[in-house]
Amino acid sequence: MLQAIPVPADTAHWWTVMVPANANDFWTMVAAIGGVAVFFAVLRGLRSLKLTRTEMKNRATREARLCAIHRCEEFGREIIPAVMAMDAALIKVPEFESDLDKVIFGGAPEAGRVAAARAWVDPLSSPVTWTGVRLLNRLEAWAPYFTRALAESETAFGSCSPVFLTTVRRLYPLILVLRSNDDYGKYPHVVSLFQSWHERRVEDANAQKRDALEQQYQKLKPAGTKYTLPHPIGTKVDE
Helix, strand or coil, X not given: CEEEEECCCCCCCCCEEEEECCHHHHHHHHHHHHHHHHHHHHHHHHHHHHHHHHHHHHXXXXXXXXXXXXXXXXXXXXXXXXHHHHHHHCCCCCCCCCCHHHCCCCHHHHHCCHHHHHHHHCCCCHHHHHHHHHHHHHHHHXXXXXXXXXXXXXXXXXXXXXHHHHXXXXXXXXXXXXXXXXXXCCCHHXXXXXXXXXXXXXXXXXXXXXXXXXXXXXXHXXXXXXXXXXXXXXXXXXX
16 A cells, blocks of 8 residues: 655645555556556647647648639639630620520430530531630630539639630530530530539529518518507416
8 A cells, every 4th residue: 555755844845745565556556647647648639639630621721722713813814815715716606505594414405405506516617616625625624623622612603603604605515516426525524513603603693582582571571560459358468
């Protein structure tokens, strides 16, 4: 067992030091001290782990936003001029589809429009067609930053989505023809990003409509009835 050894009384303070009386008591004391040390070490380690995970998350968020900003710069520097060149090449060509909601990929809706899309593409000259193809290839190389979760879509949506969505709509028939031909790529990243950003655009438009309706409702909502009749006797208990 542990024996108490008193500290001399002439010191400023006194306390009791416990010393082991035998080997078993010694190792018991060592185990107790070690357990306390391990507890505090684990506690400190968990705190450090939490801080590390927070820092890792913050760093990943910064990198994703920075990547999105670079993609916006790239869009303005390289893709916008290509879009302008495409618009100039197609200036006299009627639009195949003017409604974004009708730009549909996949399944029967897409397959049913390939013939009409080919009728739109075939009269185009080779330079005009290849202008569109080069632009699509450039967009397909740009879109994976967002579809593969490397860049934050939220950062780029406001700046890039209007031109991106309009460009895909304008080149919709060319995309349909290329996707129907096994010799060409299916432009999966362009299609995926278009579907995501178009859905986001619809949601934002619906949210604005809901806000407008809510404001209108608040204006029409009665502020209170001035002339009211009393409740039947015994049906309302005063608090």
